[in-house]
Amino acid sequence: MSRHVLISGATGFVGRFIAEHFLARGDRVTAMGRTPPVPGFFSAPVVFVEGGLDPARDFSSVFAGVDAFVHAAFDHVAGKYRGGEGDDAAGxxxxxxxxxxxxFQAAKTAGVARVVFLSTRAVYGTQAAGAMLQEDMVPQPDTLYGAVKLLGEQALAKLSDEALCGASLRVTGVYGPAGHGRAHKWQTLFDDYLAGRPVASRVATEVHGADVAAAVALMLDAPADAVCGQVFNVSDLVVDHRDLLGRVRALMGVERPLPERADAAALNVMATERLRSLGWRPGGADALDAFVRAVVRGLLAR
Known part of the structure; x- marks a missing residue:
């Protein structure tokens, strides 16, 4: 059964993956944002409605006829989430x-059945070094970004009932191909390495954008009692710059030195058993390899 899915932030990096997932399923997609997408940005037609994050605005007309709402929009200083408030914390x-x-309230008033909120691993904040991040542990956000996302999760959970089923996804770093004319998250890293510029050691958790989109779809398809009012971690791989660039070096046939391996002992890896119990299966190393190969093909074709 097809749905009418409204996606805020659909033209953003992660939002585009979500929109494309639902388009591929044959759902009707409405993209809400501040500016319309350029022609050809999506693989199929979408309806665009103008809408920013304005608490004083009447959104009732936006939600008319909508079955599900995915809230992926976030207003921040370009390129920053942590510290994305700049000098305007109140705004x-x-x-x-x-x-x-x-x-969320407008969606509930309009009778929208399901709402999915894209949250972040930043809600966990400072935890013990090396501790596994579990959804039921006490969050300790140490940034305004994490604190705001946590309060958003709590607000949606409070609104969830028999009429509206809301769920939040705590998403780690997201990689994958960017939209036309845009840079992927590691483009500067790859360019610096291939140009022989210094590259810092780093290790982090990552997930492909297509796997985030699949997690969103699960929140709409799963039985209500399995997801309503719940939070779910969304993470897949631990990726070290040394291993990532090692893939690039092998495929490009270059002999530039790799950065030192980062110390992963203190890294907080996210547990994903709760999401996997619903059938979520991320792409793992195969997805990462496919992405890097596609990027390298593009570099070699220049």
């Missing part, structure tokens, strides 16, 4: 918390 909180809650 950042008003837009991203009050604006999000206004959207």
């Amino acid at each position: 950042f909180r008003r837009r991203n918390l009050d604006g999000s809650v206004a959207l």
Whole structure:
């Protein structure tokens, strides 16, 4: 059965993956954002509605006829999430918390059955070095970004009932191909390495954008009692710059030195058993290899 899915932030990096997933399923997609997508940005036609994160706005007309709402929009200083408030912490909180809650309430008033909120691993904040991040542990956000996302999760859970089923996804770093004319997350890293510029050691958790989209779809398809009012970690791989660039070096046939391996002992890896119990199966190393190969093909074709 096809749905009418409204996606805020659909033209963003992660939002595009979500929109494409639902388009591929044959769902009707409406993209909400501040500016319309350029022609050809999506693989199939979508309806665009203008809408920012304004808690004073009446969103009732936006939600008319919508079956599910995916809230992927976030207003921040370009290129920053942590520290994305810049010098306007009050405005950042008003837009991203009050604006999000206004959207959740408008969706419920309009009779939208399911709402999915894209949250972040930043809600966990400072945890013991090396501790596994479990959804039921006490969050300790150490940034305004993480604190605002946590409050958004809590607001959606409070609104969830028999009429509206809301779920939040705590997403780690996301990689994958960017939209036309845009840079993927590791483009500067790859360019620096291939140009012989210094590259810092780093290790982090990552997930492909297509796997985030699959997790979103599960929140709409799963039985209500399995997801309503719940939070789910979304993470797949531990990726070290040394291993990532080692793939690039092998495929490009270059002999430039690799950065030192980062110390992963203190890394907080995210447990994903709760999401996997619903049938979520991320792409793992195969997805990462396919992405790097596609990037390298593009570099070699220049």
